[in-house]
Amino acid sequence: MPRTRRKAREVMRVLRSDALLPEYDRGTAPEGLVARRTLREMGLSPGDNRGPVAILRCRLCATRPNWACRHPTRGFLLRVDLARPKRLPTLAQELALDRATAARSTCPKCSRRYFYCLPLRTVGSCDPCARGYKPTPGTYVLTTTPVTHRLAA
Numbered sequence: 001m002p003r004t005r006r007k008a009r010e011v012m013r014v015l016r017s018d019a020l021l022p023e024y025d026r027g028t029a030p031e032g033l034v035a036r037r038t039l040r041e042m043g044l045s046p047g048d049n050r051g052p053v054a055i056l057r058c059r060l061c062a063t064r065p066n067w068a069c070r071h072p073t074r075g076f077l078l079r080v081d082l083a084r085p086k087r088l089p090t091l092a093q094e095l096a097l098d099r100a101t102a103a104r105s106t107c108p109k110c111s112r113r114y115f116y117c118l119p120l121r122t123v124g125s126c127d128p129c130a131r132g133y134k135p136t137p138g139t140y141v142l143t144t145t146p147v148t149h150r151l152a153a
C-alpha cells in the first residue's frame with residue numbers, strides 16, 4: 001500500500017518555519033545556549049530553565065535546511081545564564097557558616113576573636129574578661145579590624 005506509507009512520511013515532516021522552537025545547526029547555536037549534556041559537563045544544573053528554548057539539529061538535518069529536525073539525535077538547548085552550580089555548599093552558604101562561627105568565637109566585651117567557641121550563653125564573654133586577666137597570645141586572632149571574610153579552605 002504505497003499511498004498510506006507516503007502519507008505517514010508526510011505527517012512526520014514539519015516545516016522548519018512551523019517548528020515550535022527555533023532550530024540551530026551544530027556549531028551555529030548562539031552564545032549562551034548549550035545542550036543539556038554540555039551544561040552537565042560544565043558542572044551546572046538546569047537551574048531556572050523551564051524546558052528547552054531551542055533545538056540543536058542533528059547532523060543529518062544540515063542537508064535539509066527547510067525541514068524541522070524531529071530526530072532523536074537532536075539536542076535540547078538551555079540558557080546558561082539561568083543555570084545554577086550543581087555542587088553544594090555554595091560560596092554564600094560557606095560565608096554564612098563562617099559568620100555563625102565568628103559570632104560564637106568573638107567576645108562581645110573585648111571584641112577579640114578566639115580560635116575556639118566561647119561560653120557566650122552561660123558566661124557571656126571570654127574567660128579573660130569574665131575573670132579579669134590578659135588572654136594568652138595565640139588563642140585569639142591578632143587583627144584589630146573585625147574579621148568579615150575568613151573562609152575555611
Ligand SMILES: [Zn+2]
Nearest residue numbers: 058061069071
Ligand atoms: Zn534531524
Ligand SMILES: [Zn+2]
Nearest residue numbers: 107110126129
Ligand atoms: Zn573578652
